Ligand code: HEC
């Protein structure tokens with residue numbers, strides 16, 4: 001891990017402030033706690049949760065094993081990506097797709113989005129085995145033929161998928177961000 005000296009100090013200070021806030025109130029933070037892990041070690045400036053935070057004891061212990069400062073999607077290696085897909089994407093998008101159509105999406109797994117190649121460890125996106133899309137006139141063709149699912153894809157799936165990846169959703173003005181083309185091959189103008 002590399003730190004520019006200055007920003008490390010800021011991060012450490014932010015951490016300290018976060019701690020002070022989290023522990024604030026009834027018990028003053030023990031200055032020389034002994035059992036406290038050094039805040040600098042985990043680096044990431046933990047924002048104090050705005051909701052009624054559970055009291056001090058539960059928090060640091062509980063969090064550690066589960067959240068080893070999760071990497072951003074783009075920084076994940078293959079193993080981490082697979083793990084993220086399994087633990088976040090499949091449950092989240094699986095629930096969404098099932099809610100839309102419990103029959104069609106009865107069993108959401110890697111192959112639902114990645115196609116049959118998933119079984120051989122092929123996860124490249126977009127997946128050419130998904131229906132190809134024609135984006136002409138705002139996907140008019142698809143809206144005409146399959147209005148319900150097309151709207152669902154536009155209003156729910158794309159945004160939820162972007163959120164699950166922690167990346168910005170497609171912005172029509174800048175034409176950047178995660179959109180239909182993150183899963184489907186998209187053609188047309
Ligand atoms: C709801 C759809 C969906 C499901 C289900 C899903 N994925 Fe993905 N996966 C994606 C999308 C979309 C991307 C591309 C993200 C991006 O834009 O970088 C992706 C990317 C990946 C990548 C990275 C591919 C690369 O070229 O870097 C891997 C590996 C992966 N998925 C594995 C899995 C595994 C393993 C499962 C099952 C446990 C799974 N995925 C289930 C949508 C899905």
Ligand code: HEC
Pocket residue numbers: 112113130131133139142146149150153154155157158161179180181182183184
């Ligand atoms: C996370 C991946 C993902 C994203 C993002 C996504 N889709 Fe889909 N889409 C799917 C899956 C999975 C199916 C079901 C494919 C099947 O029938 O097996 C599907 C099906 C469809 C269908 C049905 C096609 C048919 O012939 O039955 C349309 C239309 C569609 N998507 C349009 C869109 C549009 C438009 C967007 C962008 C607004 C979009 N999709 C974004 C995964 C995605």
